[in-house]
Amino acid sequence: MFTLFKRKKEAAPVNMDKIPAHIGIIMDGNGRWAKKRLQPRVMGHKAGMDALQEVTIAANNLGVKVLTVYAFSTENWSRPEDEVKFIMNLPVEFFDKYVPELHKNNVRVEVIGETERLPKETFDAMKRACEQTKYNSGLILNFALNYGGRSEITHAVKEIAQEVLDAKLNPGDITEDLIANHLMTNHLPYLHRDPDLIIRTSGELRLSNFLPWQSAYSEFYFTPVYWPDFKTEELHKAILEYNRRHRRFGGV
Template identity: 50%
Template sequence: MNKPLDYIFPNPPEGLDPRQLDPARVPQHVAVIMDGNGRWAKKRALNRLRGHKAGIEAVRETIRCASDVGVRYLTIYSFSTENWKRPEDEVVGLMDLFAKTMLAEVDGLHEEHVRVRTIGDVSALPEATRAAFDEAWEKTRGNTGMTLAVAVNYGSRQEILHAVEGCVRRALLEEAEGRDPLAAVSEEAFARGLYTTGMPDPDLVIRTSGEMRISNFLLWQIAYSEFYCTDVLWPDFDRYEFLRALLDYQGRDRRFGAVK
């Protein structure tokens, strides 16, 4: 972090002190399950797509704040493999929103040295949406700041099956060449087949809107992640809500199964 806390959090609400944040203990990887766009819109008698559009500002704010405080990896759960079951007009609108938002934001992300990548099966996305994410990756792939991983058409069960398939293929190759096929099976080899290869496991998972579900998100990777759930609906999630999550995380005693 190279920006002072009072610059990142200039107008904290009463009772929230940014100076309590220890820059040396900021989580390396934060993953966010963004939930509540539809309920936010319903409370205002708007259609669900208006809620998704309102959530873009929360995404923008979270990216900026995470980068400023020193988070190295931020993963946002944008569209799951199950979300295809939603009404067609909502899905079409979301895909268009993803493409337009990515193209509108990529230059600013590049200026902030953020690297943008996707996790999930992007081959199933509409061409314009896929092209926007590809363009963002090509433009920012050499950046050395925070990595933003957009989980789109992502499902952890699907991802696990993909990784298992990779292990099986390697095991068959080992066997065909006269070596022990089990040598191809290990946690490290399995992890290399995940969409998140090259990224550390999340330290902190944030879920908004009061829900208490994992929703098929990073099942392998969050084995020892800390969870922070808030009743705040995603469009209302701002840098101060992010600060609350970070402070809560820094109050945890992470033992990873050991006794201290």
């Protein structure tokens, strides 16, 4: 089954039978986008919210099941204080401004990360969005907010070690599935916990501590496009490239 998406000069066929069920996006380049336009860096983060709404609805329309977006890492606290404060207010603005539209599109909002460290206003807005959309059955928009992959794995190891100490587990019981069940993505549908496709914008070629366990067999797509300019057409390009891949998962 194929559908056509109009591009500038030609229509590009996207294989609707090969849509990635789970897409992860490292939304990079907001500050450079603003700097290129002689604007403060924070304006790039603001423009990035518009891109996120558009891409979320486009992914939902394509039948993507989970969209995990890297909104704020555990390392981002080292940025200038004013920028961090602005970024921490963005979820408040995003959830209040955009969630009604996402709700209408049957999108469910979820959050992973060390949310207890978030400012109260940010945490409360996040909880409201999750509560408002919890019965929606469409795409899961999964925010990685104050998230770090190594921290996630460390926390999982501590939990498992405690279960061994409490005689709830034997070391021999520890499997990959058990570890996965202790990761922050354990709330996602079992078959869609691991991203099929990870997209990084802005031309950088690294994961930056984003879902290191879950991305073991993900396909990667890197683009020089800054995140605020990554709209529906760019998503289609990424999926077209995914369509061309042959995923072997270590086989032939």
